[in-house]
Amino acid sequence: MKWFWNNQKFIFVAVLLLFCGVILQITRSQMVLKMVDNEDVLEMKDLVVSANMNKEKTEDTNNPAYCIVYDESSVALKNNAEKTLEYMQKSTRSYDVTKEKVDYDRCPTIMLSTAYLKDLGTVEDIENYVSAGGRLFIMRVLEMDAHFDILYRKLGIVDFNDFVKTNGVHMVSNLLIGTTGRTYFEESLNDDSLAVSLNSDATIYMESTSKNPLLWKADYGQGTFMVFNGGLLFEKTSRGLIAGAVSLMEPDYVYPIFNTKVFFIDDFPSPIAKGRNDLIYKEYKKDLASFYQSVWWPNMLKSAASEDIRYTGAIIESYLDNVRPPFDNVEDKEFVYLISFGRELIQSGGEIGFHGYNHQSLTMDQTISSSFGYNAWESSEDMEKSIQELQNYTKQAFPSYKATTYVPPSNVLSEEGRQALINSWPELTTISSLYVEDITNRSYIQEFEVAEDGIIEMPRISSGYDRNTSDDWAIANTLTSIGVFSHFVHPDDVISTDRSGGSWAEMYNEFDRFMKDIHHTYPWLRAMNASEAAMAIASTLQTTSTIEKSNNIVKGSIENYMNEQHFILRTDKKIGRLDNCEVTKIDDGTYLIKALAAQFEVTLKE
Numbered sequence: 112m113k114w115f116w117n118n119q120k121f122i123f124v125a126v127l128l129l130f131c132g133v134i135l136q137i138t139r140s141q142m143v144l145k146m147v148d149n150e151d152v153l154e155m156k157d158l159v160v161s162a163n164m165n166k167e168k169t170e171d172t173n174n175p176a177y178c179i180v181y182d183e184s185s186v187a188l189k190n191n192a193e194k195t196l197e198y199m200q201k202s203t204r205s206y207d208v209t210k211e212k213v214d215y216d217r218c219p220t221i222m223l224s225t226a227y228l229k230d231l232g233t234v235e236d237i238e239n240y241v242s243a244g245g246r247l248f249i250m251r252v253l254e255m256d257a258h259f260d261i262l263y264r265k266l267g268i269v270d271f272n273d274f275v276k277t278n279g280v281h282m283v284s285n286l287l288i289g290t291t292g293r294t295y296f297e298e299s300l301n302d303d304s305l306a307v308s309l310n311s312d313a314t315i316y317m318e319s320t321s322k323n324p325l326l327w328k329a330d331y332g333q334g335t336f337m338v339f340n341g342g343l344l345f346e347k348t349s350r351g352l353i354a355g356a357v358s359l360m361e362p363d364y365v366y367p368i369f370n371t372k373v374f375f376i377d378d379f380p381s382p383i384a385k386g387r388n389d390l391i392y393k394e395y396k397k398d399l400a401s402f403y404q405s406v407w408w409p410n411m412l413k414s415a416a417s418e419d420i421r422y423t424g425a426i427i428e429s430y431l432d433n434v435r436p437p438f439d440n441v442e443d444k445e446f447v448y449l450i451s452f453g454r455e456l457i458q459s460g461g462e463i464g465f466h467g468y469n470h471q472s473l474t475m476d477q478t479i480s481s482s483f484g485y486n487a488w489e490s491s492e493d494m495e496k497s498i499q500e501l502q503n504y505t506k507q508a509f510p511s512y513k514a515t516t517y518v519p520p521s522n523v524l525s526e527e528g529r530q531a532l533i534n535s536w537p538e539l540t541t542i543s544s545l546y547v548e549d550i551t552n553r554s555y556i557q558e559f560e561v562a563e564d565g566i567i568e569m570p571r572i573s574s575g576y577d578r579n580t581s582d583d584w585a586i587a588n589t590l591t592s593i594g595v596f597s598h599f600v601h602p603d604d605v606i607s608t609d610r611s612g613g614s615w616a617e618m619y620n621e622f623d624r625f626m627k628d629i630h631h632t633y634p635w636l637r638a639m640n641a642s643e644a645a646m647a648i649a650s651t652l653q654t655t656s657t658i659e660k661s662n663n664i665v666k667g668s669i670e671n672y673m674n675e676q677h678f679i680l681r682t683d684k685k686i687g688r689l690d691n692c693e694v695t696k697i698d699d700g701t702y703l704i705k706a707l708a709a710q711f712e713v714t715l716k717e
Contacts, residue, residue: 155646158673159561159646159649159650159653159673160540160561160565160567160649162649162650162653162671162673163561163565163649163652163653164561164565166653166655166671174202174217175202175203175204175217175218176196176201176202176203176219176220177192177196177201177202177203177204177218177219177220177221177222177357178203178204178205178206178213178214178217178218178220178221178222179192179193179203179204179205179206179221179222179224180205180206180208180213180221180222180223180224180225180230180231181205181206181207181208181224181225182207182208182209182224182225182230183209184225184226185224185225185226185251187345188224188250188251188344188345189205189224191344191345191346191347191349191350191353192222192224192250192344192353193205194350194558195350195353195354195592196353196357198354198367198559198592198593199354199357199366199367199592200366200367200654200655200656201357201366204217204218208225208230212232213231213232215232215236215240215245218245219245219246220245220246220247220248220357220360220361221240221245221246221247221248222248222250222357223247223248223249223250223251224250224251225251226251226252226253226254227253227254227256227258228249228253228256228258228259228262229256229257229258231247234258234261234262237258237262238262238265238331240334241265241331241332241334241335241336242331242332242333242334243332243333243334244332244333244334245334246334246335246337246360246361247334247335247336247337248337248339248356248357248360249266249336249337249338249339250339250344250353251339251341251342251344251345252274252303252304252305252339252340252341252342253305255271255305264310265329265331265336266329266336266338267309267310267312267313267327267328267329267336267338268307268308268309268310269307269308269309269310270307270308271305271306271307271308272305272306272307273305273306274303274304274305274306275303275304275305275306275321275323276301276302276303276304277300277302277303277304277319277323277325277341278297278298278300278319278320278321279294279295279296279297279298279299279300279319279320280294280295280296280300280317280318280319280320280325280343280584281293281294281317281318281319281320282294282295282316282317283315283316283317283318284314284315284316284317285698285699285700285701286316286317286326286352286355286356286359286591287351287352287355287587287588287590287591288351288355288587288590288591288633288679288697288698288701289587289590289632289633289697289698290587291698291699293583293587294320295580295583295584295587296580296581296584297320297580298320299580302341302342302343303341303342304319304323304325304340304341305340306323307323307324307340309324309327309329310329312329312330313327313328313329314327314328314329315327316328316355316356316359317352323340324340325339325340325341326338326339326340326352326356327340328359328360335360335361337356337357337359337360339352339356346548347546347547347548348547348581348584348585348588348589349584349588350588350589350592351587351588351589351590351591351592352588353592354366354591354592355591355592358679358681359681362660362682362683363660363663363665363680363681363682363684363715364680364681364682365658365665365667365678365679365680365681365704366658366678366679367651367654367656367676367677367678367679368592368593368594368595368651368677368678368679369559369593369594369595369644369647369648369651369677370594370595370635370636370637370647370677370703371594371595371596371597371636371637371639371643371644371647371648372419372420372595372596372597372629372633372636372637372638372639373421373423373543373569373571373595373596373597373598373639373640373641373644374415374420374421374422374423374597374598374599375422375423375424375425375464375518375543375571375597375598375599375600375641376411376422376423376424376425376599376600376601376602377425377466377518377599377600377601378425378426378427378466378470378601378602378603379424379425379426379452379456379601379602380424380426380445380448380449380451380452380453380456381426381427381428381430381445381448381466381602382427382428382429382430382443382444382445382448383399383400383403383445383448384399385398385399385400386398386399387399388402388606390606390613390614390615391605391606391615394614394615394616395615399606402615403602404451406615407602407605407615408452408455410615410619410623412455412459414622414623414626415459415461416459417627418623418626418627418629418630419630419634419636419638420626420638421459421460421461421462421638421639421640421643422456422459422461422462422640423461423462423463423464423516423543423640423641423642424452424453424456424461424462424463424464425464425465425466425516425517425518426449426453426463426464426465426466426501426505426514427466427467427468427469427470428441428444428467428468428469428500428501428504429441429442429443429444429468429469430443430469430470431443431469432469432470432471432485432486433469434469434471434486434487434488434489434493434497435489435493436493436496436497438468438496438497438500439500439503444504446504446507446508449504449505449508450508453508453509457509457512460638460640461640462516462640462641462642462643463505463509463512463514464514464515464516464517464518464541464543464641465498465501465505465514465516465517465518465536466517466518466519466520467497467498467501467519467520468497468498468500468501468504469497470485470520470521471485471486471488471520472485472519472520472521472523472524472528473488473494473519473520473523473524473525473527473528473529473531473532474487474488474523474524474525474527474528475487475488475489475490475491475525475527476525479523479553482551482553483521483523485520485521488528491527491528491530491531491534492531494527494528494531494532494535495531495534495535496535498531498532498535498536499535502514502535502536513538514538515538515539515540515541515641515642515645516540516541516542516543516641516642516645517532517536517539517541517542517543518542518543518544518599519542519544519555521554522544522545522549522554522555523553523554523555524542524544524555529542529566533564533566539566540566540567540642540645541566541567541568541569541641541642541645542555542557542566542567542568542569543557543569543570543571543597543641544556544557544570544571545557545570545571546558546570546571546572546585546589546597547572547585556570557569557570558570559593559595559648559652560652561649561652561653567645567648567649569597569641569644569645569648570597571597571598571599572585572586572589572595572596572597572598573585573586573597573598573599574598574599574600575600575604576600576604576605576618576619576621576622576625577618577621577622577625578621578625586629590633590636591679594636594677594679595648596629596633596636597644600622604618605618633697635695635697635703650673650674650676651676651677653671653673654669654670654671654672654673654676655669655670655671656668656669656670656676656678657670663684663687663714663715663716663717664712664713664714664715665680665712665713665714665715666710666711666712667692667704667706667710667711667712667713668709668710669706669709669710669711670709672706672708672709675705675706675707676705676706677703677704677705677706678703678704678706679701679702679703679704680694680701680702680703680704680713681700681701681702682700682702682715683700684715684716684717685715685716685717686702686713686714686715686716687713687714687715687716688712688714689711689712689713689714690710690711690712690713691706691707691708691710691711691712692704692705692706692707692708692711692712692713693705693707694713
């Protein structure tokens, strides 16, 4: 007994260490793997998907908030504007100039997508409309016709010359949130603009790198002209410019966003090639498996912890190109990687999704498959069996875990492949492919929506460990228009001759700087894994928001409110009293509203 009392501190420490060791072993054991589940995701899915299926689409074509004037040559621009405003939950009506004239009395804001002012009516019609309080957004470079010759000074133009090539885009303001002073497409933009000089009262939001104005606002009477001097708004990746422009045409503007940050790692976990890679071995003296386990993955987890990221891994069972059953005799699958990487992925707040049984895109079109060096599938039944095999493989590691997210290999997914997923995978909730148009017309291109079959379509915006001006532009625009950052990388980018920077240390430093910049510029984004983001997006899509403004009070009303909703507020006023909401300043004159109830109010102060 005396010995016990004399050594009680030692005994306490020993017991504590033993206890910690037992806990550590338990967390590494199959016990924890069996306990990992995500039933809450599936429960939430049933709620938000059913709400979207039952939502009644309301359109007010008689009293739209925005009237879009277009012709055959500007259908793409018209569609872009319509979709942008749909996400912003604003009502629209489109006027084909070959069939009807715009009704000024029913259009508080008109958006012109043709190149001719005459498509709006007479010069007097345009002058009277804007002077009386109308808002006219000219969405492309104008032709210098007779209407232009008469009206150009009212558009804020002092002098104009011929068309010039636009050599890059410089953001004079935060029209795109968080971009003041940034330059995009320097020396690489092939666009035409009218060479103009503006009067001192015009507000310039964007200019070329040679200082030619590209987007500006000019007040006229009680109304406003917003003028875009180029062709960028035809592109899906420029929708943020549309959202930013309309939000700055009228005071105290509010629109909903999804507010989510998602990050995918394609082909992870997956089999790792045996042996050495010359670049990796030269840099780290490790084989590939050791490099990914002891260098790459710890680096990625470090960035996730410091830059607020939750990874969604899209797993692959095999890299063999077999597209004929049976699929359960795979030679190269590595069960240990699925367990070790998958466990840490989930523990870090991430998620396991499916990329495929193997990396053969779900299509029976051999022409498309051959363009990637793949084999086409012979039947939908074979596709279904491969997905069932991947589910069985995953359940061996995580018996209670149900994968809900699918990422198509090489972003290719046929109608037959999509149906095969639905037929063989009851828990399928989300498909994440690409948002940006594909000029080859091979990729599965998406909008953010809940499809008629209940699948949540949630595309990715950008990719890669290092940044490029096209992705930067897409990121800034998407964040401004819908509040989404969605990015993906591949583990084998590190060793790919056409994607590698030559050194992982250099690639990682660039990647970490990239993620730090996103986190610093947009700290308000909610980091989520794919399932969480899909639920948040579907939850927003099933709402209908109405914003009313009077006496410096902004009142929001959210129909079908289920949980907190997020809005962008653009105002030059100060924030006063808040009811049922929280407001955070995220840029100059720009605020994030978190609505905590179906009815909320923000009082503004001059």
